[in-house]
Amino acid sequence: MSPSRVLVLNSGSSSVKYQLLDMDAGRRLAAGLVERIGERTSLVRHTPLAPGGRTRERTGQVADHDAALKAMAGELAADGLGLDSPELAAIGHRVVHGGMHFTEPTVIDDRVLAEIERLIPVAPLHNPANLTGIRTAMTLRPDLPQVAVFDTSFHTTMPESAARYAIDVRTADEHRIRRYGFHGTSHAYVSRETATLLGRAPEEVNVIVLHLGNGASASAVRGGRCVDTSMGLTPLEGLVMGTRSGDMDPAVIFHLMRVGGMSADEIDTLLNKKSGLVGLCGDNDMREIRRRIDEGDEQAKLAFDIYIHRLKKYIGAYYAVLGRVDAVAFTAGVGENAAPVREAAVAGLEGLGLAVDGERNAVRGGGPRLISPDGARVAVAVVPTDEEMEIAQQTYALVGKNN
Numbered sequence: 001m002s003p004s005r006v007l008v009l010n011s012g013s014s015s016v017k018y019q020l021l022d023m024d025a026g027r028r029l030a031a032g033l034v035e036r037i038g039e040r041t042s043l044v045r046h047t048p049l050a051p052g053g054r055t056r057e058r059t060g061q062v063a064d065h066d067a068a069l070k071a072m073a074g075e076l077a078a079d080g081l082g083l084d085s086p087e088l089a090a091i092g093h094r095v096v097h098g099g100m101h102f103t104e105p106t107v108i109d110d111r112v113l114a115e116i117e118r119l120i121p122v123a124p125l126h127n128p129a130n131l132t133g134i135r136t137a138m139t140l141r142p143d144l145p146q147v148a149v150f151d152t153s154f155h156t157t158m159p160e161s162a163a164r165y166a167i168d169v170r171t172a173d174e175h176r177i178r179r180y181g182f183h184g185t186s187h188a189y190v191s192r193e194t195a196t197l198l199g200r201a202p203e204e205v206n207v208i209v210l211h212l213g214n215g216a217s218a219s220a221v222r223g224g225r226c227v228d229t230s231m232g233l234t235p236l237e238g239l240v241m242g243t244r245s246g247d248m249d250p251a252v253i254f255h256l257m258r259v260g261g262m263s264a265d266e267i268d269t270l271l272n273k274k275s276g277l278v279g280l281c282g283d284n285d286m287r288e289i290r291r292r293i294d295e296g297d298e299q300a301k302l303a304f305d306i307y308i309h310r311l312k313k314y315i316g317a318y319y320a321v322l323g324r325v326d327a328v329a330f331t332a333g334v335g336e337n338a339a340p341v342r343e344a345a346v347a348g349l350e351g352l353g354l355a356v357d358g359e360r361n362a363v364r365g366g367g368p369r370l371i372s373p374d375g376a377r378v379a380v381a382v383v384p385t386d387e388e389m390e391i392a393q394q395t396y397a398l399v400g401k402n403n
C-alpha cells in the first residue's frame, strides 16, 4: 500500500499548529499545537483523534521551532503515529505569501525556499516563521516531500483590473505593490464546498465567500476562480476585523505622522493590532460584543453596526463584480457561529434576491447548510472551513502526481 498520511504544519512566529491526516481514509488521526515558543510558559497540546483518545497538555519552556517540532514528533510517536512511519507521504506547509510566482501548491526545493525568502519584504511577520517551520521539518525527515500551500495562490487568478492599485505603475512594480489577497485555502475550499451543497459543479456557480474569523476577508469567485478579494498587499485591507481596521483613507496615515507625531511602526501596530472591533469597543470576540449589546451597551452596538455596514458594502460590490450570484457563503469563527451577524449582513438585500430564514439561521453547528428560504434566488449558506484538510488534499494530490 502506498503511504497515505499527510502532516499539515502551520508555523507562526511563536506557535506551531499541526494535524496528521489519513487521506485514503479521509480522516484526521491527530491534531495539536505548541504555543508561546521561546517563553517559559510554552504550551504543548496534543489530541489523538482515535476513538477514546484524550487530549494531553503540558506547559514548560519549548526553546525554539526545532524543539517545538520535536515535541510534536514525540507526541505523535506516543500514539504510534511517529514521523518515521513509512505511511507518511508528505508534509504540507501553510505559507502565507507566495506573491505572483506561486499559483499552485509546490514541492519545496532550494529554489522555492529562496523565492519564499525573497517575499519577506511583503510578508515580514509570516514568511520568516513559515520558512523556519519548513527548514526544521526538513531536518526531521529530509527524505520526505515537503509541499508549500500558499494563502495567496487562489487569488492569483484575479484580473489586473482587480489586482492593481491605482498608483504610479513604475513605483508599484519596483516594490511589488499589488493586491495579493489571503485566506486563499479557505476561500478555495469553501467556494467548492458551496457548489457541492448546491449539487452543482464549481465551474457552474458564482459565489461570494465571507471568511469572518479574527482576520476577515471576502472573495468573489466566478466558476471556481477568484476574481476579487478584499485583502490586499497585506491582510490589513478590506473588512472590519477583530483587531485590524480594514479599508480607510490612506491619508489617515500621513495625518497621524504629521499631526499625531506617530512613527510608521506605531501606526502599523495601531492599525493591525489596536483597531477593528477591539479599537471600536475594546472587545474583538463577537460573543462578548453580542452579550454587551444585549445589555444595552451603545459602544458595542456601534462597533457591530460598523462591522456590518462594511460587510454589506462588500456583498454589494462583489454582486456587481460577478453580475450573477448563485450563493453567499459564511465561514470561519464568526461566519459559522454568529447568527446575528449573518442576519444583519443580509438584512435589506431582498432586492438582490438575498434573504435569511430565521429558523434555519438559528440552527447551531453541523456541516454545510442552507439558511436562505426555499425558492430563494440566491442561496445563503453556512459552510464550515477546513484549511488543514484543503492543505492536506492539495499536498497529497501533488505528491501522488509526482510518484
Ligand code: ADP
Residues within 6 Å of the ligand: 212, 213, 214, 215, 242, 284, 285, 286, 287, 332, 333, 334, 337, 338
Ligand atoms: P482566526 O483563525 O482568524 O483566529 P477563527 O476563525 O477561529 O479565527 O474565529 C475566531 C473568532 O470567532 C472569535 O474571535 C470570535 O469572535 C468568533 N466566534 C467564535 N465562536 C463564536 C460564537 N459561538 N459566536 C460568535 N462568535 C464566535
